[in-house]
Amino acid sequence: MSFLLPPVSFLTPTTTTTTPLTLAYIDRTRNRSRAMGVTDSGGQAFDRAQELKQFEESKLGVKGLLDSGLASLPPLFIHPPETLSNLRPARPRPGSIPTIDLSGCCDSARRPAVVGEVSRAARELGFLQVVNHGVPAEVLDRTVAAVKAFHEQPAEAKARIYRRQSDTGVSFFSNVDLFLSKAASWRDTLQVRLGPKLADVEEIPEVCRNEVLEWNQQVERLGSILLGLLSEGLGLSPGKLQELTCLDMRMMVGHYYPYCPQPDLTVGLTSHADPGVITVLLQDQVGGLQVKHGDEWVDVTPVPGALVVNIGDILQIMSNDEYKSIDHRVLANPGQEPRVSIAVFCNPSNRENEFGPFPELVSSDKPAAFRQFTLNEYMRRFFTKELDGKSLINYFRA
Numbered sequence: 001m002s003f004l005l006p007p008v009s010f011l012t013p014t015t016t017t018t019t020p021l022t023l024a025y026i027d028r029t030r031n032r033s034r035a036m037g038v039t040d041s042g043g044q045a046f047d048r049a050q051e052l053k054q055f056e057e058s059k060l061g062v063k064g065l066l067d068s069g070l071a072s073l074p075p076l077f078i079h080p081p082e083t084l085s086n087l088r089p090a091r092p093r094p095g096s097i098p099t100i101d102l103s104g105c106c107d108s109a110r111r112p113a114v115v116g117e118v119s120r121a122a123r124e125l126g127f128l129q130v131v132n133h134g135v136p137a138e139v140l141d142r143t144v145a146a147v148k149a150f151h152e153q154p155a156e157a158k159a160r161i162y163r164r165q166s167d168t169g170v171s172f173f174s175n176v177d178l179f180l181s182k183a184a185s186w187r188d189t190l191q192v193r194l195g196p197k198l199a200d201v202e203e204i205p206e207v208c209r210n211e212v213l214e215w216n217q218q219v220e221r222l223g224s225i226l227l228g229l230l231s232e233g234l235g236l237s238p239g240k241l242q243e244l245t246c247l248d249m250r251m252m253v254g255h256y257y258p259y260c261p262q263p264d265l266t267v268g269l270t271s272h273a274d275p276g277v278i279t280v281l282l283q284d285q286v287g288g289l290q291v292k293h294g295d296e297w298v299d300v301t302p303v304p305g306a307l308v309v310n311i312g313d314i315l316q317i318m319s320n321d322e323y324k325s326i327d328h329r330v331l332a333n334p335g336q337e338p339r340v341s342i343a344v345f346c347n348p349s350n351r352e353n354e355f356g357p358f359p360e361l362v363s364s365d366k367p368a369a370f371r372q373f374t375l376n377e378y379m380r381r382f383f384t385k386e387l388d389g390k391s392l393i394n395y396f397r398a
């Protein structure tokens with residue numbers, strides 16, 4: 001698909017939130033459109049590299065673009081037909097992603113039953129939701145509200161930390177794979193390193209600092225419980241995954257999916273599998289997350305008070321294909337209410353160690369399905385390609 005310039009009208013500011021930053025971006029883009037003689041979307045191919053550069057340099061993110069009065073999607077964000085052809089809310093299939101009650105899972109006779117439920121979901125779907133996880137409802141609400149408040153600050157406040165790499169461990173950007181993907185997606189992200197070395201606390205935006213720090217503690221506690229259940233579900237000692245530092249490297253991404261004017265032409269987040277061990281995801285009640293189940297996309301319908309947990313590639317590998325790391329995506333948000341989600345990716349901190357299937361799970365009946373590799377090698381490959389489906393894990397197959 002060629003990318004076409006949209007009508008210049010998409011750049012017409014119509015709201016009162018226009019800032020000097022947005023105006024600079026808008027002016028540059030409008031002038032260039034005129035120079036190319038483009039007045040409607042049926043004409044010239046646009047210079048994608050230039051558009052990308054200008055979008056990045058504007059530091060606006062998609063929320064800033066929207067606030068500038070955009071009425072249709074800039075071509076940068078228009079996805080190819082193969083992505084767009086199956087974008088639709090999935091048929092409602094209540095209960096297809098199980099919601100598992102964790103109460104009593106650490107200290108009661110319920111533990112074997114909970115281990116069984118968690119391990120079944122990890123084997124069959126790679127996704128589950130958990131309730132009675134011990135995180136108070138007020139903390140869930142506070143965390144979502146704080147991340148939302150960060151994204152809804154004036155563009156200048158966010159632009160200060162707009163960057164893709166930072167020693168401080170805090171950054172704001174739009175699209176982690178902006179320069180690698182075929183098309184950009186309709187979301188912005190605040191990223192904070194939680195461990196093994198916490199980001200510089202002063203750099204975490206004040207508007208959400210306390211909540212991010214509190215969330216880190218909650219995820220560390222819950223992550224330890226989940227890794228215990230998942231280890232046991234593989235027939236290993238409960239402490240096995242944690243001993244391998246699988247909870248130590250934690251990265252938080254606070255996503256913001258604002259209203260999208262043309263949700264049929266783009267996505268909120270392209271289909272991908274998470275590279276790490278597990279991901280703990282807090283989503284608000286807006287919805288849009290979908291999981292691949294066979295050939296179908298299944299909605300992960302928000303359950304009040306629940307947290308979503310999914311298996312990442314590294315755990316699929318360590319489990320010798322017992323647990324599944326599943327492709328998932330987020331539809332572009334068609335509604336006026338923005339969607340907020342906060343994912344914490346849990347990875348081993350020891351990146352030079354060799355990883356591969358646990359020897360306990362390898363036998364002559366079930367030979368090792370993957371080769372050994374270091375996490376550095378794995379992550380290098382992950383971050384030098386666009387977010388996509390299962391290509392990465394398959395690269396490491398034996």
Ligand SMILES: O=C(O)CCC(=O)C(=O)O
Nearest residue numbers: 253255283289330341343
């Ligand atoms: O926003 C969501 O619900 C999903 C986020 C996600 O899949 C990711 O950050 O990798």
